[in-house]
Amino acid sequence: MPKQRLKNAKRIVVKLGSNVITAKNGLDLKVIDAISRQIDFLMNQGIEVILVSSGAMAAGMRKMMLKRRPEEIPKRQAISAIGQSGVMNAYEKSFAAYGRKIAQILLTGDDLNNRQRYLNARNTLHTLIDWKIIPIVNENDTITVEEIKLGDNDNLAAMIALLMDADFLFILTDIDGLYDKDPRQFDDARLLPKIEQIQKETEELASGIPGTLGTGGMLSKVQAAQKVTSAGIPMIVARGNRDDILVRLFQGEDVGTYFVPKEVKMASRKCWIAHTLAPKGSVVIDEGAVRAVKTNGKSLLPIGVVAVKGKFEQGAAVDFRTVENEVIGVGLVNYSSSDIDLIKGLKTFQIKACLGGKHYDEIIHRNNLVLKDFWQ
């Protein structure tokens, strides 16, 4: 286990899944108290903690005595609004017993896609942790619809870890870690204590079907691991209701699944482009352009573009892919999809005549481009 890394960890993100903090008839106040006590203990050692907590939907369903999530979106959003206040109330009471204050941060995908709002969220989180207040983050379910949904709090927790340049991400769930197959289907499933590198097979063994109250299952945890480890941040998935789980992890006990981080750190802005922004479309490029961006580290020029997919504005994040549909990377475009459609295949000196003006030589400048090889 990563004893040295834990020893040096100064800022951590802890994510709690719905099933961890929910009991049969409502919130599991014992677990919430146990987690609060452990976070207080870690903070007393000088560690800064940001909590990402699910449970609004689960708590709301319990309050309204619903067995299943309603189908209709407005009803789901209402259930989440009912539950969120209960979740925060429980944390408030629990942390107060240790003399700690909390703050609620509700975010949407839109907030994180907008660089200015992304940085605003970072400033607020920095201020809170400077004041030794525990930020408790959740997705703002009440105003998000499917198209702009982040979807699951595992990926949100990874984005927060990147946003805050955390030293560690802990995902606490209702199972001991990642197994080599779905333990609900296979009795002989074995716990994997360490994942050196996330491969396609790692994603395949993690099912995306969640437990009764969860979202995203183990797959979203592996995706979260991919995001943070590529940026040099280690991650552990472990069972949240095990006694003193966080303290034991910090004492170097071998529990859960440890995802080993890459040694090379990706710059924070590139992490944001690769892992936080949702691509709005695709630019299809020829072999020469693949070589230029992949092997030679060049910007993507119009001459290598053969097609555009989707509608997007200048500044949007798009992926770029081969004619065979293999994604090569993502980047921020200097031109809208309609302009790219007009200038595709042209030499740089021809852009001006075609568009009646030329603001940029590149479709995607290399400073705004991240290769997939780098984040996998």
Ligand SMILES: Nc1ncnc2c1ncn2[C@@H]1O[C@H](COP(=O)(O)OP(=O)(O)O)[C@@H](O)[C@H]1O
């Ligand atoms: N390979 C796997 N290893 C471990 N758990 C898995 C695997 N595949 C699927 N799961 C399921 O994923 C569930 C955890 O995901 P989820 O319900 O979304 O939790 P949370 O609410 O904590 O986010 C586990 O209860 C487990 O049944």
Ligand SMILES: N[C@@H](CCC(=O)OP(=O)(O)O)C(=O)O
């Ligand atoms: N925002 C939702 C949580 C969504 C989610 O990712 O849940 P989980 O898989 O339990 O972490 C809620 O608070 O109910």
